[in-house]
Amino acid sequence: MAATIKDIAKLANVSHTTVSRALNNSPLIKEDTKRKIMELAEQLNYIPNFNAKSLVLQRSHTIGLFFTSISQGTSSSFFADTIRGVNRVIGVDYNLFVRGIDDYTDFSAIHRKRFDGIILMSQSEADNPFIYHVLGQGIPLVVLNRQVSGAGIVNVISNDKEGSYAAVSFLIESGHERIAIIEGVEGFKSTQQRREGFMNALIDKGKPIRHEYIVQGHYDTESGSQAMKQLLSLPEPPTAVFCSNDDMAIGAMNAVFENGLKVPEDVSVIGFDDIGFSMYTTPPLTTVKRPIEQISARGAECILERIQSPSNEGELIFMETELMKRKSAAKRSG
Numbered sequence: 238m239a240a241t242i243k244d245i246a247k248l249a250n251v252s253h254t255t256v257s258r259a260l261n262n263s264p265l266i267k268e269d270t271k272r273k274i275m276e277l278a279e280q281l282n283y284i285p286n287f288n289a290k291s292l293v294l295q296r297s298h299t300i301g302l303f304f305t306s307i308s309q310g311t312s313s314s315f316f317a318d319t320i321r322g323v324n325r326v327i328g329v330d331y332n333l334f335v336r337g338i339d340d341y342t343d344f345s346a347i348h349r350k351r352f353d354g355i356i357l358m359s360q361s362e363a364d365n366p367f368i369y370h371v372l373g374q375g376i377p378l379v380v381l382n383r384q385v386s387g388a389g390i391v392n393v394i395s396n397d398k399e400g401s402y403a404a405v406s407f408l409i410e411s412g413h414e415r416i417a418i419i420e421g422v423e424g425f426k427s428t429q430q431r432r433e434g435f436m437n438a439l440i441d442k443g444k445p446i447r448h449e450y451i452v453q454g455h456y457d458t459e460s461g462s463q464a465m466k467q468l469l470s471l472p473e474p475p476t477a478v479f480c481s482n483d484d485m486a487i488g489a490m491n492a493v494f495e496n497g498l499k500v501p502e503d504v505s506v507i508g509f510d511d512i513g514f515s516m517y518t519t520p521p522l523t524t525v526k527r528p529i530e531q532i533s534a535r536g537a538e539c540i541l542e543r544i545q546s547p548s549n550e551g552e553l554i555f556m557e558t559e560l561m562k563r564k565s566a567a568k569r570s571g
Contacts, residue, residue, distance in 0.1 A: 240278075240281035240282065240283045240284075241283075242256045242257055242260075242283075244281060244283075245274060245277050245278055245281065245283060248277055248281075249270075249273055249274050249277055251270065251274070255270065255274070256274055259271040259274040259275065260274065260275070260278065297332075297350060297351050297352060297353055298330070298331050298332060298353065299331060299332045299333075299334050299351065299352055299353060300323075300327055300331045300332070300333055300334070300352065300353060300354050300355070300356065300537075300540060301334045301335075301336070301347070301352045301354070301355040301356070302319070302320065302323055302333055302334065302335045302336075302355075302356050302358070303335075303336055303337070303338055303355060303356070303357045303358070303367070304316070304319075304335075304336075304337050304338070304357075304358045304360075305337070305338055305339070305358070305359060305360035305361050305363065305364055305425075306337045306338065306339045306360075307335075307336075307337035307340075308337065308339075309339070309422070309455075310360065310421070310422035310425060310455060310456050311337075311360075311456070312456050312457060312482060312484040312512075313484075314483070314484060314510070314512040314513070314514065315456075315482070315510065315512075315529060318512070318513075318529040318530045318533065319358050319381075319529055319530075319533045320333070320335065320533075321530050321533070322529065322530035322531065322532065322533025322534035322535075322536075322537065323356060323533045323534065323536065323537040325534060326534050326537035326538055326541070327537050327541065331353070334352070338357075338364055338367045341367075344366075344367060344370040344371075347367075347370060347371060347374065347376070348374050348376075349374050349375055349376055352376050353376075353377070353544050354376060354377040354378070354379070354540040354541075354543060354544045355371050355376050355377070355378050355379075355540070356378075356379045356381065356533075356536050356537065356540050357371075357378065357379070357380050357381065358381045358382050358533070359380050359381065359382055359383040359385065359426070360382060360383065360422070360425040360426060360427060361383075361424050361425050361426060362424075362426070363424070364383075365385075368380065368385060368387070368390075372387060372388075372389065372390070377389070377540060377543035377544055377547060378390055378391070378540075378543075379391040379392075379393065379536045379537075379539045379540045379543070380392050380393075381393050381394070381532055381533060381536045382394060382395075382426070382427065382532070383426045383427075384553065386551065387551065388549050388550075388551060389543075389548060389549045389550065389551060390551050390552075391536075391539045391540075391543065391551065391552045391554070392551070392552070392553045392554065393532050393535050393536045393539065393554045393556065394532075394553070394554070394555060394556070395527045395528070395532060395555070395556045395557070395558050396555060396556075396557060396558055397427055397430035397431050397434065397509075397527065397558065398430045398431070398433050398434040398437070399434065399558060400431075400434065400509065400525040400527060400558030400559075400560070401430070401431040401432075401433075401434030401435050401438070401479065401481075401509065401525065402434035402435075402437055402438045403434075403525065403558070403560045404434075404438075404479055404507045404509070404523075404524075404525050404560055405434065405435050405438035405439065405479055406438045406441075406442065407507070407523075407560060407562070407566070408477045408479065408505060408507065408566065409438065409439075409442045409444060411477075411505070411566065411567065411568045411569060412568050412569035413476050413477040413505065413569045414444065414476070414569075415447070415450070415473065415474070415475040415476050415477070416439070416444070416450065416475055416476075416477045416478070416479065417447075417450035417451070417452065417468050417475035417477070417478045417479070418431075418432065418435045418450065418451055418452070418478070418479045418480075418481070419452050419453075419454045419460075419461055419464040419465065419468075419478060419479070419480045419481060419485050419486075419489060420432055420451065420452065420453050420454055420481050421454060421455070421456045421481040421482060421485075422454075422455055422456055423453060425456075427481070428481060431481045431509060432451075432481075435479055449471055450468065450475055452464040452467055452468060454480070454481065454485045456481070456482050456484060456485060457484055457485070457488070458484050458485065458487050458488035458491075459488060460485060460488065461480055461484065461485025461486060461487065461488030461489040461492075462488035462489060462491055462492040462495075463488075463492075464485070464488075464489065465478065465488070465489035465490075465492035465493060465504075466492045466495075466496070469492065469493070469496050469498070469504075474504075475504070476503075476504060476505065476569055477504065477505040477506075477507070477566065477569075478504060478505070478506050478507070479507050479509075480506065480507065480508045480509065481509055482508060482509050482510050483508035483509065483510045483511065483512045483514070483515045483522060483524055484512070485508070486506050486507065486508030486509075486515075486522055486524065486565075487508070487514070487515075487518055487522070489506055490506050490518065490522075490565065493506070500520060500565050501520065501564065501565055501566050501567035502567070502570075505523075505565065505566035505567055505569075506522070506523070506565045506566065507522075507523045507524060507525070507565065507566050508522050508523070508524035508525070508565075509524060509525045509527065510524065510525070510526075510527050510529065511524045511525065511526035511527065511528075511561050515561075515563075516561075516563065518565070520563065520564035520565050521563035521564045521565065522563055522565045523560075523561065523562055523563045523564070523565045523566040524560075524561050524563070525558050525559070525560055525561070526558060526559040526560070526561050527556075527558050528556055531556060532556050535554060535556065539552070539554070
C-alpha cells in the first residue's frame, strides 16, 4: 500500500496539515521541519495524490487551451504547432484541455474550479464574450495572436502586418507589377492584419490596388487552390500571389501546376507562417516565418507565471516575423 500524508505525519510527530504545507513548500513551515518531512517522504516513496491536493489548494491542475474554432479556419498545422508549443512547457504537471469556443452555447462550464488558467488562441473579436466571462471568473488568462486590452490580460502576438508588408515589398522589388492576395477567413484579425500589410506595401511603392486580385480563402489548401484558379482565369492574371497562410499557398501552387504553368517561372507564390512542411514543397516555399510554436510556448510560460503569482497588470509581448526566401518566388523575367 502506498504511503499517505497521515503516515508521514505519524512518523514526524506533526499534524497532516503541517505535512501537506511542507510538501507544498509553504513558508509557514520551519526549514528543519520541512527538511525532515521531505526526507521521510522520500524514504517512504510517497506519491502525491493530485486529486486530494487539488481539493486542498482549490486547484484543478488543468489548463484550458481554446481556439476561436477548431473546425472553421484553423489549419491542422496551426493547430498542431499551438498544442506542441503549450504542451512542451506545461509538461506533466497540468492536464491540457483543448476546445473551440464555438463548441459552447454558453460558458457556464468555464469556471475557476475547473481551470487554473486559460490560454486563448484568438482569431476574432467574436471571442470577446468568452474573454469577459473568463476574466469575470477570476481565471488567469493569456491571449495569443490578437491584442486585447484589459486588466490582467497577457497578450503574445506576432507583427503580421509587417510580415506581409515585407513579403509584398520583396515581390515588388523583384519586378512584379501584378500582385494578388489570397486572404484568410473573413473577420479574423490575422486576415485583416495581413491584408493591411499587403495594401500598405502597394501604396508605399506606388503600385495600383486591383480589386480582382483580392480573393477570399479559408486558410485551407482547397480554398487556396480554388482562389488561384480564379486568379489564373482572369484576362490579365497576376504574376505573383501572396497567400495569407502556407496551407493556402501550397494549394495555390498545386493549382498553378494543374494549369500547366510553373512556380516561380510563371507565377511567384509566397505564404505565411513557415509551417514545417513549407521547406519540403516543390519548389520550397518562400514564406513569412511566424513562430506559432514559440508564441504558444511563451504563452504557456506566461500562464504558469500568472497561476503561481496572480497579477492585475496587463502585458504585451511581440514575437517578430521573418521573410524566409526560398524558391517559390523569383524576379519577374520579361
